[in-house]
Amino acid sequence: MSVIAIQSKLRDYTVHFQNDVSFIEGFTRFPQRLFVIDENVWKLHGTGCLAALADSERIIFPVSEERKNLVGVMELYDRLMECSAKKNMTLISIGGGIIQDITGFVASTLYRGLNWVFVPTTLLAQADSCIGSKTSLNYKRFKNLIGTFYPPSEVYIFSGFLQTLEKYDFLSGMGEVAKLHIMGGNDSISAFAVALPALLGRDDDAILLAIHRSLMVKLSYMEGDEFDTGRRNWLNYGHCFGHALETVSDYAIPHGQAVVVGMLVANRVAVQRGLLSEVFAQRLAEQFLGPLLDFKLELSGYSMVEFITAMRQDKKRVGDGLVMVMVTDAIVMVKVDDVTPEEIEMAVQSFS
Ligand SMILES: NC(=O)c1ccc[n+]([C@@H]2O[C@H](COP(=O)([O-])OP(=O)(O)OC[C@H]3O[C@@H](n4cnc5c(N)ncnc54)[C@H](O)[C@@H]3O)[C@@H](O)[C@H]2O)c1
Ligand SMILES: [Zn+2]
Structure with a gap:
């Protein structure tokens, strides 16, 4: 399937279009890997598309705009530290724009930058937000006020995830x-x-x-x-x-x-x-x-x-x-x- 190669002043990265989810097995090439998965996506796909991750180290994260802030980020830092996160770890996030924003911010700041792979599961994240390098957090009642520029190193697009999206x-x-x-x-x-x-x-x-x-x-x-x-x-x-x-x-x-x-x-x-x-x-x-x-x-x-x-x-x-x-x-x-x-x-x- 096709690949879009994106040049960035921060780091070049690739967007891979996939027919199936076999790419997930390929993630074993990252020796230290940790998955952060949107709770709804895990509920819907944990025994289907994502069954290969049944025994993987993972954090299941409930998403909401109310958690897309520094509190949600600190929660994720804590969870990562419990999983003994190290600088050489690859964070692999699976979810929509909220998971992208929180995990992208964490990946860009923890140890001043972790390797980060993103698997978008909403149409908005697949067709728009997965490229462009922005991570955004809400601050008090201000939306997306805080953020960094930090692209994932790889993005994988599998449109099969979209079949379960609410209208x-x-x-x-x-x-x-x-x-x-x-x-x-x-x-x-x-x-x-x-x-x-x-x-x-x-x-x-x-x-x-x-x-x-x-x-x-x-x-x-x-x-x-x-x-x-x-x-x-x-x-x-x-x-x-x-x-x-x-x-x-x-x-x-x-x-x-x-x-x-x-x-x-x-x-x-x-x-x-x-x-x-x-x-x-x-x-x-x-x-x-x-x-x-x-x-x-x-x-x-x-x-x-x-x-x-x-x-x-x-x-x-x-x-x-x-x-x-x-x-x-x-x-x-x-x-x-x-x-x-x-x-x-x-x-x-x-x-x-
Ligand atoms: N960083 C950027 O460049 C950028 C750009 C645009 C938007 N955003 C941010 O993205 C967020 C919106 O993203 P979104 O629309 O992807 O929302 P989202 O991440 O909140 O996902 C929407 C809902 O769909 C659920 N979901 C995710 N994948 C699913 C699937 N495959 N099947 C069923 N349910 C699924 C989620 O659990 C959630 O309830 C906003 O916070 C917005 O500010 C960021
Ligand atoms: Zn927009």
């Missing part, structure tokens, strides 16, 4: 897949529109193709900007309003779903500014984004003041205005940093 988590991942396909240009937009029914039916081949394309698009935006100071910022399309919606909904709306709404709102602002045509915005809304929403889009129940306050707290904002990444008809991304609360309000009102 809610699957659609959340689809939000990021849609974002990356839009950012990939006209060909990937058309490919996504054609593949959408198969993707929603969780067809393995369609999913693998979409994951591969998503990662290649993400990679193209990271090129030359690994540490997110310029071009990579455009990947924040849908995230400026999306993060605010996550905060205001008290995280009841999962990340990728909030990103879908964020793209719809960003597109409305882009139409108002003459950056995007009404026709293209409608096409994106009807063919791409609308079908991915797991709930009826109704923003009038939220407070506009809270949206604006949350957008002002965006950790990437440096000036006075509100920041938003938008897409144009020519699929050129633009980052606008003088968006006004009135523009957001007008866009939000169109979803009331």
